[in-house]
Amino acid sequence: MQRTTGKLLATQGYVLGIEISGSGARQSVALADLNGTILHRVRRPLEYIPDTSTVLNLLDDMLSEVTHPEQLHDGRILRVGVAVGGLVDVTHGTVRTLYHAHGWDNFPLQEHFEQRLDVPCIIDNNANAAALAEVAHGIAVGERVALYVGLGRGIGGGLVVNGKIYHGMTCTAGEIGHMLVKENGPKCSCGGYGHLEAIASAQAISRAMIGLSVEYPETEEAIRRVTGSRAERITAEQVFRLAAEGDKIAQRVVDEVNTYLGIALANIVQLINPGVIILGGQVAQAGELLIQPLQARVRDLCLPAASKDLLIVQSSLGAEANIVGALTLALQDI
Numbered sequence: 001m002q003r004t005t006g007k008l009l010a011t012q013g014y015v016l017g018i019e020i021s022g023s024g025a026r027q028s029v030a031l032a033d034l035n036g037t038i039l040h041r042v043r044r045p046l047e048y049i050p051d052t053s054t055v056l057n058l059l060d061d062m063l064s065e066v067t068h069p070e071q072l073h074d075g076r077i078l079r080v081g082v083a084v085g086g087l088v089d090v091t092h093g094t095v096r097t098l099y100h101a102h103g104w105d106n107f108p109l110q111e112h113f114e115q116r117l118d119v120p121c122i123i124d125n126n127a128n129a130a131a132l133a134e135v136a137h138g139i140a141v142g143e144r145v146a147l148y149v150g151l152g153r154g155i156g157g158g159l160v161v162n163g164k165i166y167h168g169m170t171c172t173a174g175e176i177g178h179m180l181v182k183e184n185g186p187k188c189s190c191g192g193y194g195h196l197e198a199i200a201s202a203q204a205i206s207r208a209m210i211g212l213s214v215e216y217p218e219t220e221e222a223i224r225r226v227t228g229s230r231a232e233r234i235t236a237e238q239v240f241r242l243a244a245e246g247d248k249i250a251q252r253v254v255d256e257v258n259t260y261l262g263i264a265l266a267n268i269v270q271l272i273n274p275g276v277i278i279l280g281g282q283v284a285q286a287g288e289l290l291i292q293p294l295q296a297r298v299r300d301l302c303l304p305a306a307s308k309d310l311l312i313v314q315s316s317l318g319a320e321a322n323i324v325g326a327l328t329l330a331l332q333d334i
């Protein structure tokens, strides 16, 4: 890869990527060369929601492991990128809040890593980072206006325009999980009602499926069959598969997702006219079962001129999107 537009024009060295989630499920650190090729990586998922110092101590150990002098025979670390599963104030380098976790409010994370590692650090929201990764290395290479939608435990969005993340005035652009799509709808993690996240996130889909199945023995039996009798573990992908196999309750849940995710995406399309919408997170693992009806619905709801060339695609980076996003943040302008 040629880098002709950078400020540094570095030819040797490394970047670090760090991924942090509020739920504890995802902590990872990766070392990459200047082409973005991952050379070494460690993951330390936790089964509980950790406090701030637990996460930072854990990352400290992981950083020591990944930046061991033996790994760095081709120069030094030039920059660090951090993808955070929460609200990030990019201007000040702080975490505004990390969903599900306490102790992160207004935490100066950029300064923390700059002091720890003595190199410049860039932090951003994980959906923004994933969007950048998909445009730089993934399914949307070269797209001028690309929207990434992370349909995970929550719902995040990231907009990349002409190769740059669009942050808005106070860095909340892309927070599409909290768009109102259904008046008086289910309660959202933010305390509001009828937000997209409360209907179309992985957690919302599993919860709706389990809740509705209580009165339908056939559906309960189908859930037991696909989850090995651990109904609480049913995934969004499994719900989509049950719907495709003809389960009426699963079809109700899936229709609800298609209806309201379709409304949200169609409204976004009318505003920003993207060339591609990339779907990531656990729900996107349903693949074409999710994408085909959604694409049809968005076409239905939008002006033809806005949607006729629009592609809705599944993320090609999948579960790697956040860590590759963190590395892509670090590689900007190098």
Ligand SMILES: [Zn+2]
Binding pocket: 177, 178, 188, 189, 190, 191, 192, 195, 197
């Ligand atoms: Zn909300």
